[in-house]
Amino acid sequence: MSGRTFLVTGATGTVGRQVVARLSGVGTSVRALARDPRAVQAGDGIVAVAGDLTAPDGLRAPLTGVDAVFLVWPFATADGAHEVLEVIAEQARRVVYLSSATPRDGERRVEETIVDSGLEWTFLRPHVFASNALRWARQISEEGTVRAPYGAATTAPLHERDLAAVAVRALTDDGHAGASYRLTGPEALTQAEQVRIIGEVIDRPVVWTETPEETARQEMLAQGWPPAVVDGVLRAQAELVTTPGPLTSTVERVTGEPARTFRAWAGDHARDFLTGGPN
Incomplete structure (x- = not known):
């Protein structure tokens, strides 16, 4: 090398x-x-x-x-x-x-x-980045509550370090040409479970409070999101309630190391949830 x-x-x-x-x-x-x-x-x-x-x-x-x-x-x-x-x-x-x-x-x-x-x-x-959970940082820091719809939406969040590890293998090693790698974290979690884990990591009580889809839609529109994007995001979350996202072992297969858990990711970003977001 x-x-x-x-x-x-x-x-x-x-x-x-x-x-x-x-x-x-x-x-x-x-x-x-x-x-x-x-x-x-x-x-x-x-x-x-x-x-x-x-x-x-x-x-x-x-x-x-x-x-x-x-x-x-x-x-x-x-x-x-x-x-x-x-x-x-x-x-x-x-x-x-x-x-x-x-x-x-x-x-x-x-x-x-x-x-x-x-x-x-x-x-x-x-598929789904664990870092998407940072959108909850302000609510967790200020209120100890995440208010959103579809708490039962289930995915396997991927740590950005694992994505980088796969990227580096593909950059530096032979044998990856022509590959399309589907990447997830190692465990399927609902959004509500992710919030609970964050609370355990930062040692504060944090709960998920289910809200109507229309409330979330109006809040996203007020933040300037295009209507088509808002509808697409909410539709995807609704689908993940009945059909959980995929779970792959690609990170471990490519890197030789198990993918990091969401709990590990939350530990790496604990400060963000304590202070209300990345500084």
Whole structure:
């Protein structure tokens, strides 16, 4: 692995930060791409580089000598993806793309563009992130109660560190080309159970209070969410009550280590729930 160089896009995001840290931890040279390199967390082997996926020509210098790229595409459409992939393919031979469990049109088009690029590729398809629970942080900190519908909606939340661990394996090891990895945490939990676990971790009583769907809908609309997105989120949660989300062993199969539990994730983020959110 010595002498190899990796570029991580989205390097200041929840997942990108973890990929950067883990790559650095295995002794590789890491270039952390960000619009503002000052926002990149420093570390051994980490070089913060300026770059913007909306300006592909500006990516040539950061990509020089790079072997593989972790690609986060933060846009709703695939517009511009072809140009970015062309520049990546000039230098790198491998790309690991953070997709989703059920790719939307834009994500699907990005995947198709990657396949057509000639690069070795791996797609990561996470289902539900444990970090979604951070949306409850303020209520938990201030009230000790989470008010929302569908407390019985059941998923297997995935720790961002496990997603990063799979990404790093796909970036650094052979044998992952052409794979689409469906990723979940190791246990199925209802939303109400997640809230209970958070309370146990922070040693405070925290309860789930069921509210009507329409109440949640109006609150989300008032926060500026598009109506179609609101309806989609609530519909998906309703479906998870009767049909729980999937449970896979992909993290352990790829990394050789068991996926982290939601309790472990809550412990890593206990401060967020005590203070009302990430600082």
